[in-house]
Amino acid sequence: MEPIKVLLVDDHKIMRDGLQSLLEQADDITVMAQAASGQEAIKLARDLRPELITMDLTMPKMSGIEATRRIIAEQPEARVLALSMVMEQGCVMECLKAGAKGYLVKDCAADELLQAVRTVYNGGSYLCSQATTLVVHGMQNGQEPEPPPCLTEREQEVLQLLANGLNTKEIASRLEVSTKTVESQRAAVMKKLGLYSIAELTKYALQQGLTDLTLPNKSL
Secondary structure (H helix, E strand, C coil), rough: CCCCEEEEEECCCCHHHHHHHHCCCCCCEEEEEECCCHHHHHHHHHHHCCEEEEEEEECCCHHHHHHHHHHHHHHCCCCEEECCCCCCHHHHHHHHHHCCCCEECCCHHHHHHHHHHHHCCCCEEECCHHHHHHHHHHHHHHCCCCCCCCHHHHHHHHHHHHCEEEEHHHHHHECCCCCCCHHHHHHHHHHHHHCCCCHHHHHHHHHHHCCCCCCCCCCC
């Protein structure tokens, strides 16, 4: 029997290498490639047609939710298993709505990760206990996430940097643009989202998997 061919997506190399080492201890799983960004994940998924994709959600420029949405749009049969430290109801539900077949917290046990990979590969769905609780709670309360406004990749990046604690000058330096450009993009993001403070932007970014508040600020 051929092993399950997996594409690993995470912007941290140490995480990708650790996942690869763990997964390949199993005889029925092999890692065919790694991707460090959402854009790279889309390209590799298109070129390699992996049988399963493990998807980090908090990545610069393009979130794992958006990458999942685009991959599923091109390949409806693709199997995506989200791996994240974010455990927010809106993020979990939006990730599943984007087409992911599973949601797993990154600090799960190795055995649970292997079980999730096999379950999703075999056509099932897998939610860790925390994600299951959030989804059930949302359904019981009739909560349905609103479709996210269409932000450009640069606007998503500005939002992510703001949510991670960078000020306008620091963002301008990071993106190599003027402070006026950043101010204009921030205003556009706020207008599209109907939000009016950094706290509101941070909460939205967390719900959409664009940032992870368990990480130190400015750690992108």
